[in-house]
Amino acid sequence: MKKVAVIVQDGVQAFGLGSICEVWNEPYHPDDDNPVFEFSVCTPEPGRVRGSSYDLFVEESLDAAADADLVCIAPKRGYRAHHPAAIEAVRAAAGRGAYVSAHCTGAWLLGEAGLLDGRECTTHWRYGAELQEAFPEAVVRPEVLYVLDDGVLTGAGSAAGIDASLYLMRRVFGARTAATAARRIVMPPHRSGGQAQFVRTPVGQVEAETLSPVLAWALEHIDEPLPVDRLAAQAHMSPRTFARRFRDETGTTPLQWLTSQRIALAEELLESSPLSIEQIAGRVGFGNAATLRHHFTQALGTTPQEFRRTFTCLEAG
Structure with missing residues (x-):
């Protein structure tokens, strides 16, 4: 993977575009040997692109995506409507074997291109049922952070877009490269795609202290058997309370x-x-x-x- 192109359209959301740029458009850093990509932002009609927060001036046409190894779709307001040229560019990218990645509601463009049919995918939890209704042949998993299915990557949106990009970087370049990129942008090096998009109880609303010390202790003893009752004892809780608190705080189970x-x-x-x-x-x-x-x-x-x-x-x- 050497060339990355991001497709933007009117209504582009600033954070979604920024999260893609943060992972794939960083220049060379003298303190690491991570790859530097040929990166471009492109649009169906070059010039002024109206954004949800501020407008952009985009010089590159969709020709920039024609030979990209990874084509990303930035989310936008009015996510159900997409330029026909953008749909065709994404369809063509997948057809020639490039990776295609959609951030948040950018998944709608994938659906319009026919790339969700028969594939597992996700989007922001607010829009999961709507995505399934729009594309009934898709296998929508609205509860997870990201899904990579046969070269098509979809993410839940917001910060999970960074998780999705780091996961793809990990798959293509390895754990060390992804961990280096994560460290540079001050992100956890790995959040499992199957982790829930949100936790049921915000940490600030629980009476007990955060489980972070227990998680850190578990990582220090990861070579040992760590059944729930041992973790619960470390947290000074009953196994049942610990399991419930763990899911509430992390969005996943201890196992x-x-x-x-x-x-x-x-x-x-x-x-x-x-x-x-x-x-x-x-x-x-x-x-x-x-x-x-x-x-x-x-x-x-x-x-x-x-x-x-x-x-x-x-x-x-």
């Missing part, structure tokens, strides 16, 4: 959270260490290579061995 953290650590070790698959399985708390392989393949669609081979080749290249 799902631990599994995603263990997979993320396994990715980093596969890239950066000479440890065997069996050793990595023990280091991240899966116990054995078979269990690591099961969870890793389920989450990433590839085996630990194939993952290591891919990113070893990338570094060598």
Whole structure:
């Protein structure tokens, strides 16, 4: 992936566009060796593009997306209506094998291009039912942060757009590159796509202290068995109260959270260490290579061995 193009239209939302730029349009930094992309913002009719917060002057036409490796769709007000040329540009990008990414309600453009049919996708939780109604052949998952299905990435919007972009960067360039980018923009290096878009109870409304210290403790002991009752004891709660509080505060279950953290650590070790698959399985708390392989393949669609081979080749290249 070398070239990234973002399609904007009238009504473009500033934060949605900005979150895409934040991940993919950063210049070279002397303190890391992350890739620098040829990045462009383009529009069906170059010139003034009216925005939801401020207007833009966009010089690039949709020709900029014609050979892009990643074509992003910035969300806009009036999300049901899209320029026919923008629809065709996205359809053509997917047809030639480029990645296509839609932020928030940008998913409507994907639907108009026929790219959601039969695919899992998401959008902002407010619009999930509406997206499903508009495109009944799509498999809409309004509860999750992001979904990547056969080269088509959709995100929940707002900050989750950054999570979605970092996930794609992780899949293409590896955990180390994505973690470096996340650190630069002061974001968590990995939030699982299956994590809920919002928590049911804001942290400020619960009587107990945040679970952050327990999560930090769990990461320090991730190579050990961490059943709910052990985590609950660390938090000085009953297992039932802890499980409820955990979901309220994090949007996921303790088991799902631990599994995603263990997979993320396994990715980093596969890239950066000479440890065997069996050793990595023990280091991240899966116990054995078979269990690591099961969870890793389920989450990433590839085996630990194939993952290591891919990113070893990338570094060598």
